[in-house]
Amino acid sequence: MVRASPWLMEALRAARALHLADWCIGAGALRSLVWDALHGFASQPSALSDIDLAHFDASDLSPGRDAALQARLQASHPGLPWEVTNQAAVHLWFADYFGYAVEPLSSLEDGVATWPEYATAVGVALNADDSLRLIAPYGLDDLFAMRVRRNPARASVEIYRQRLAQKRYAERWPRVRVVESA
Structure with missing residues (x-):
């Protein structure tokens, strides 16, 4: 699915x-890609509110760094909502x-493991040799089962x-099953 997606x-x-x-x-970029494919929406992919680029750099926690990276991406690829x-810096602004x-995170994988739903706690990177690296601390079962469950790690x-x-998943993807959380 990833390689078949031009965007x-x-x-x-x-x-x-x-x-x-x-x-x-x-997060949502991968969730939408998979759920669109499983619903047969490949010809009309869901509009993305953003493309989450997560990274881990404990040597530079300044918000200006992320803003500069985002500006570079928006300049080079203006059609994508970055x-x-x-x-590594999430703990500095999360409370506000x-x-x-x-608590501070210790790695990118730890960060992905805190994302709010298990189905969205997934990331992919493109290595220098064009191979893909998958980060899925809870596996892919919820994503491919189209099941939304709260990840209590942080949400x-x-x-x-x-x-x-806000997301209203079932309106776009009617086969999605939302598990309410008590």
Whole structure:
């Protein structure tokens, strides 16, 4: 699916050109790609609110670095809606955005493992030899079963419910099954 997607391969090449030490494109971009394919929507892929480029660089935690990387991507690939986040810096702004503090992460994989739903806790990178590297700390079962479940690693029940209301998965993908969280 990844190699068959022109927009995702373009995004992966653009991200690789940044020469980041450890990175992936993940979350909603991959979820939408897979669920569109499983629903037969390949000819009309879902519009993406963003393409999440996650990376890990503990040597530069400044928000300006992510903004500069995002600006470079938007300049070189203006048709793609980029959002760049250094997972090593998430703990610095998380409380202001979500209302509670979190511990620093130790790797990109640790960051992906905190993403709000198991089906979106997936990332892919394009290696220098054009092979793909998959990051899926919880596996791919939820993604391919089209099942949405809260990942309690970081998403509170309240945030999960807000995301369900915002994302409205079943409206776009009627075969998706949402598991409510108590």
